[in-house]
Amino acid sequence: MTQTVAVIDYGMGNLHSVESALREAGAGDVAVTADAEAILAADRIVFPGVGAIRDCVAEFRRLGCDETLRLAIERGIPVLGICVGMQSLMARSEENGGVDCLGFFEGTVTRFPKSHRGADGSKLKVPHMGWNQVTQTREHPLWDGIANNAYFYFVHSYFLPAAESGCVTAAFDYGVIGSAAITKENVFATQFHPEKSHENGLKLLANFLKWDGKC
Amino acid sequence: MSLAKRIIPCLDVDQGRVVKGVNFVGIRDAGDPIEIARRYNDAGADEITFLDITASHEQRDTTYRIVEQIASQVFIPLTVGGGVRAVTDIRRLLNAGADKVSINTAAIFNPDLVRESAERFGSQCIVVAMDVKALDDGSGRYELFTHGGRKPTGIEAIEWAQKMAAFGAGEILLTSMDRDGTKDGYDLSITRAISDAVDIPVIASGGVGTLDHLVAGFIEGGADAVLAASIFHFGTYTVAEAKAHLVKSGISIRQ
Known part of the structure; x- marks a missing residue:
């Protein structure tokens, strides 16, 4: 069966990579769109995001995408949030002096500490940029065929502490324990970029394309 | 459970062709940046850097087309640099599919370009490239150069790195012009000094000839x-060999 995937385009950055990776993972028809009808007609929805969270959330709301996403989640359409897309789903972020986000999940996104150091005293750079191991803390169909502690590509300065959310399905360790992925009902969201995470990322996207939206 | 150190092959591209070419087994076109990028993606490279050395700004359309094609076939991060002068150049490259854009000379003439673009597109996609040389006055200081190491700027390297980080750069690509092309290894002293002086990631570049040089970096x-560049392009070592050597040396690497 051909899968139609809507990638929500709310004007924040380039979605070419997400679109290409979804195709590589086996998606049939990929629409990059902000149109409510097109989004709600899709078999599944991807909510990407890059850049500053205040602008992301503001644009998302201005285009009415928050209402579209609320409807989609209510209807049980599988949704995948990526990076700032995941952070936007939370209640709040401390970025940009504090931003109320979309509130689909409880929890507050916070910055890595200043002069961040690891347990051994080594300096940890921010942005957290590169390939970090992802520890699966809870089983989920999107982890099928992906080894525990597999590497995924991260690039971010703000993160959701794993302790902030009861919905964590995978964690990363970077001096602090952060949420690598969260999930609730038909929503799955990753702090890392599956579209840039080579084979593991493509596998996760392929799993998303097969996912029925149930845990 | 940690962040892996990254290995980044770099392609120097002139008018759509990889300069010096690449010596891979079975490669059809040693100068085709798309095929080479795909090979590195498959070989386990952690990122790819694409440095456009095309002299003429008018021929840049070729670059955008190639970046687009690489981005649609390569599922690891792609940094593009060379000739980036204005916010519009950065936007075009990001729209073509670059994940990060590297700014070099333009940052020196107009440091606000770094600030503006970091604010607009996010620090995560702004790399500041620095070409440095040790001063021969015995001071142990390093100076920033432009034009492939030919023109001194009078700017001290560590101060510059700190300034660029404060302006919102998300990463520094540090090239030693003394070492570039020598195969004598990275300039470890300035790499360490800058890595210690800033909180953002630093990429070491210039001079690698052996796998132990990577470890030292x-x-x-x-x-x-x-x-x-050359140790991989000429097939001296594969990315996998480099990674195995780094793992053996106790460095955290994605395998």
Whole structure:
């Protein structure tokens, strides 16, 4: 069966990579769109995001995408949030002096500490940029065929502490324990970029394309 | 459970062709940046850097087309640099599919370009490239150069790195012009000094000739990533060999 995937385009950055990776993972028809009808007609929805969270959330709301996403989640359409897309789903972020986000999940996104150091005293750079191991803390169909502690590509300065959310399905360790992925009902969201995470990322996207939206 | 150190092959591209070419087994076109990028993606490279050295700004359309094609076939991060002068150049490259854009000379003439673009597109996609040379006055200081190491700027390297980080750069690509092309190894002293002076990641570049140089870049230089061109292009070592060697040396690497 051909899968139609809507990638929500709310004007924040380039979605070419997400679109290409979804195709590589086996998606049939990929629409990059902000149109409510097109989004709600899709078999599944991807909510990407890059850049500053205040602008992301503001644009998302201005285009009415928050209402579209609320409807989609209510209807049980599988949704995948990526990076700032995941952070936007939370209640709040401390970025940009504090931003109320979309509130689909409880929890507050916070910055890595200043002069961040690891347990051994080594300096940890921010942005957290590169390939970090992802520890699966809870089983989920999107982890099928992906080894525990597999590497995924991260690039971010703000993160959701794993302790902030009861919905964590995978964690990363970077001096602090952060949420690598969260999930609730038909929503799955990753702090890392599956579209840039080579084979593991493509596998996760392929799993998303097969996912029925149930845990 | 940690962040891996990164290995980044770098392609120098002139008018759509990889300069010096690449010596891979079974490669059809040693100068085709798309095929080479795909090979590195498959070989386990952690990122790819694409440096456009096309002299003429008018021929840049070729670059955008190639970046687009690489981005649609390569599922690891792609940094594009060379000739980036204005916010519009950055936007075009990001729209073509670059994940990060590297700014070099333009940052020196107009540091606000770094600030503006970091604010507009996010620090995560702004790399500041620095070409440095040790001063021969015995001071142990390093100076920033432009034009492939030919023109001194009078700017001290560590101060510059700190300024660029404060302006919103998300990463520094540090090239030693003294070492570039020598195969004598990275300049570890300036790499360590800059890595210690800023909180953002630093990529070591210039001079790698052996796998031990990569190890030294991480351990002694404190680099977060290492860039290499010729050792990979000419098939001296594969990315997998480099990774195996780094793992053996106790460095955290994605395998």
